Each structure stands twice: as structure tokens, then as C-alpha cells.
Amino acid sequence: DQQVKQNSPSLSVQEGRISILNCDYTNSMFDYFLWYKKYPAEGPTFLISISSIKDKNEDGRFTVFLNKSAKHLSLHIVPSQPGDSAVYFCAASARSSNTGKLIFGQGTTLQVKP
Amino acid sequence: DAGVIQSPRHEVTEMGQEVTLRCKPISGHNSLFWYRQTMMRGLELLIYFNNNVPIDDSGMPEDRFSAKMPNASFSTLKIQPSEPRDSAVYFCASSLFGGVEAEAFFGQGTRLTVV
Secondary structure (H helix, E strand, O other): OOOEEOOOOEEEEEOOOOEEEEEEEOOOOOOEEEEEEEOOOOOOEEEEEEEOOOOEEEEOOEEEEEEOOOOEEEEEEOOOOHHHOEEEEEEEEOHHHOOOOEEEOOOEEEEEEO | OOOOEEEOOEEEEOOOOOEEEEEEOOOOOOEEEEEEEEOOOEEEEEEEEEOOEEEEOOOOOOOOEEEEEEEOOEEEEEEOOOOHHHOEEEEEEEEOOOOOOOOOEEOOOEEEEEO
8 A cells, every 4th residue: 555656757857947746645644745865876865845734845946845635745846957867755754643654655767868 | 973874785695594784873863764665666664663662563574574673773674584575775764753854864775685
């Protein structure tokens, strides 16, 4: 039972354009969402997060949008750069239920072409 | 802090052998996770500890897998006996649950190959 789903295994965009990565979840108890970036042969690194009390959080070129009614979140990268090429994982947590457990999606491989 | 430290980085073993993966979390963190990365399921949570106590081990695939956290600075994931289908990259992560933000910090992973 995949509670966090990333339905697009891969995405390719041109440098300078917008990259949009999507994530869906099924558990309505999730109240905190995170995006991680992973380069080959390295561990995932935290990128940006959003609490369920917000619908948008921005950090430089990265913006995460949350649509609670649709149980959907997305990561926008503008403008995309070749160094953004990596695997992106979304993750969810139910902090209000007093657990720090993080559930991850399958990941989306982003390729930014120069 | 040096971050989450995992050892070994690579492990090649024969089917049927015991494998032990090790993890040192970030000092002061109270939560520890073991994940396995696969193409089909992405980062699959195997087990989650809070304050050294296993909270959720529902992701542990079989009885061949076991994990311990004898103290706040050390955890092991053991596979006995190992099988070729266990070949994957195993990650350990730690976080400070109850902190302002809940992000987990990952180690560099152990690439396990069972032949």
C-alpha cells in the first residue's frame, strides 16, 4: 500500500524553463510534507518542506504547493539548471499523531538539458 | 557534526551469509530510520526508532531482517540469511522529532550485493 505516490518516473526539461514534480498521498493524517533531492552514490538531502496549515512555501528557485483537498503536492523549480538533475523524492509525516515517521514516494528522475 | 555515518559503504556477500549494516546517527537526534531504496518502491521504510525504542517495524520484509538500537549513537540492521533479492542500497537517517522542523538527515548508504 503506497501511501505516497510519484506517478512520473522521469521528467526532462530545458535549462531555464520550469520543472514541475508531482506527488499524491492517500493518508489524510499526513500534516507535514518534504522534498528531498538525491544524486547518484549519495544519500538524499533535504530540499524544502511545507506544513498542512500552509498551501505554499518558497525558498529561492524552489516552491512547494499543497492542495489538501486533492491530497496533492508539487515542487516547482524556476529556472531549472543542469545541476538540478537528480532524483527527487517527496515524503510525508503525521506529526499530529505524535510520530516522526517519514513515508517516501518512489522518486522522479529530473533531467535538465543545457 | 559529521552527519549520519553508515558502514560499510559497499558489501558483497554470498547467499546465505549474515550481513550487518551499521549506522551512527547525528548526535542529539532522537529518531532513527532504516530505508531500502528500490526501483519499484523508491525509499521503502523498514523500521523506525524513537528514543532507541522500535516504534514501527511493519516495513521489515521478513524474519530474516532484524534491527537494534542499543544506545542513542548506534544502530544495526542485520540480514540472516541473506538472499540475492536483498541486493539494494540501504540508508539510515536520523531526525529530531519534536523539533521545529521534521526533516531527516541521511547517511550515504550501504550498497549491498548478494551473489
